[in-house]
Amino acid sequence: MVLVFAEASKGQFKKTALEAVTYGYKTAQVVGGDCVVLTLGEVDDAGQLGKYGASKVFNIANAGFAEFDSQLFAAAIGNAAKELRAKVVVLSHTSMGKALLGRLAVRLNAGSVAGAKTVPSVDGNTLMVTKGVFSGKATAEYAISSEIKVISLASNEIPPEETGTPVDVENLNVDLPAPKVKVLEVNLQSGDTAPLPEAELVVSAGRGMKGPENWGIIEDLAASLGATTACSRPVADTGWRPHHEHVGQTGVAIKPNLYFAIGISGAIQHLAGVNQSKVIVVINKDPEAPFFKAADYGVVGDLFDVVPLLTEAVKKFKAA
Ligand SMILES: Cc1cc2nc3c(=O)[nH]c(=O)nc-3n(C[C@H](O)[C@H](O)[C@H](O)COP(=O)(O)OP(=O)(O)OC[C@H]3O[C@@H](n4cnc5c(N)ncnc54)[C@H](O)[C@@H]3O)c2cc1C
Numbered sequence: 001m002v003l004v005f006a007e008a009s010k011g012q013f014k015k016t017a018l019e020a021v022t023y024g025y026k027t028a029q030v031v032g033g034d035c036v037v038l039t040l041g042e043v044d045d046a047g048q049l050g051k052y053g054a055s056k057v058f059n060i061a062n063a064g065f066a067e068f069d070s071q072l073f074a075a076a077i078g079n080a081a082k083e084l085r086a087k088v089v090v091l092s093h094t095s096m097g098k099a100l101l102g103r104l105a106v107r108l109n110a111g112s113v114a115g116a117k118t119v120p121s122v123d124g125n126t127l128m129v130t131k132g133v134f135s136g137k138a139t140a141e142y143a144i145s146s147e148i149k150v151i152s153l154a155s156n157e158i159p160p161e162e163t164g165t166p167v168d169v170e171n172l173n174v175d176l177p178a179p180k181v182k183v184l185e186v187n188l189q190s191g192d193t194a195p196l197p198e199a200e201l202v203v204s205a206g207r208g209m210k211g212p213e214n215w216g217i218i219e220d221l222a223a224s225l226g227a228t229t230a231c232s233r234p235v236a237d238t239g240w241r242p243h244h245e246h247v248g249q250t251g252v253a254i255k256p257n258l259y260f261a262i263g264i265s266g267a268i269q270h271l272a273g274v275n276q277s278k279v280i281v282v283i284n285k286d287p288e289a290p291f292f293k294a295a296d297y298g299v300v301g302d303l304f305d306v307v308p309l310l311t312e313a314v315k316k317f318k319a320a
Contacts, residue, residue: 001033003086004054005077007096008043015198016092016153018052018160023153024090025053025163026119031088031127038080038172040073041065050167052160058084058172067183070099072176078107079174086148088120088127093152094197101152111144115154127151135249135272155197156255156276193228196247201227202256204247204274205235208263208284208303212240217307218262224314230254232264248273263303266291283307 004024006017021037028035037054039046042065046057058080064072077100081089089104091097093115105112117139118130126145131154133140144151193199203222209215222229229245236246247254249272259277263284264270271294274280282295285302292298299306 002028002088004037004090011044020092021052023158046169047166051162057169074103089150091152093154097152105150108148110148110150111146112150113142117157136276196252199228200257203227203260204230205262206232206264221311
């Protein structure tokens with residue numbers, strides 16, 4: 001049986017959770033048995049996860065799940081996996097999943113792969129799992145031969161697929177340790193657009209913008225597309241933009257369907273976090289800018305001329 005932990009934020013399932021359930025369903029088809037989903041704390045309409053392939057959804061209720069506590073969450077998922085005799089445990093490769101994977105692997109004496117990008121294949125008792133390595137420049141195949149396997153799924157690799165119908169949700173009781181950590185405060189990023197790690201459209205800008213006062217044209221383009229804004233590291237370091245927008249090797253790694261790089265040179269450390277984007281559009285006045293080598297589409301021109309024209313064109317296209 002494959003057990004999927006479906007992450008929720010304020011009771012709502014994220015796209016990454018739907019991807020994980022779809023992945024769990026496909027993995028169960030390969031390894032045999034059902035795809036069972038586990039949710040923690042108060043969540044809305046967990047039975048809907050049946051549409052993505054869950055044959056059953058279990059929920060563990062505990063006031064401690066209101067905020068993320070990696071020790072408590074790992075104990076709950078680990079004990080549920082033991083109780084339900086799961087052979088494979090699937091997580092999302094989000095910041096929560098990254099914090100849980102190692103703890104769970106230790107608890108379950110399991111081999112683990114972080115950031116898988118393909119549905120595993122089976123070779124006897126061994127699962128073969130593929131993931132991107134060296135900032136996505138290469139792909140590596142891992143063989144997990146432990147009795148229980150823990151896998152986190154990289155985001156935007158397996159699109160959510162509706163294959164079934166809603167299912168029942170059952171309460172599950174497992175032993176939980178007393179929390180050792182108390183969350184005092186959580187400051188959530190506000191805004192209407194998707195957070196960067198989940199964004200499908202990203203408009204990003206760099207030092208070519210000359211200063212923070214010019215960001216209006218980037219925000220206009222992003223708003224016309226419904227995209228999330230991002231920036232290069234020096235832009236965040238100098239305080240032109242908030243740090244949570246910084247993408248790259250030392251920032252957020254993203255995999256949107258469309259990435260606009262505006263006035264960004266394309267240094268290797270920047271590319272490391274964005275080169276998994278499906279389509280990259282570069283706008284730069286320097287035809288020799290290294291980013292053009294990674295671009296699917298490039299515009300050589302002054303961003304202060306090009307970006308407003310692009311925004312206008314997007315608005316006209318959408319209106320039509
Ligand atoms: C250990 C380490 C880790 C790092 N991690 C990261 C990271 O995670 N993310 C990251 O981004 N960087 C990172 N860096 C920094 C990285 O090496 C580059 O310095 C940085 O990405 C450059 O930012 P930029 O492209 O915005 O600026 P620049 O390199 O200054 O490029 C500005 C670009 O704008 C273009 N331009 C200027 N004016 C215009 C105009 N009017 N119209 C059109 N184009 C114009 C220029 O031609 C140029 O290509 C890291 C560096 C180190 C050493």
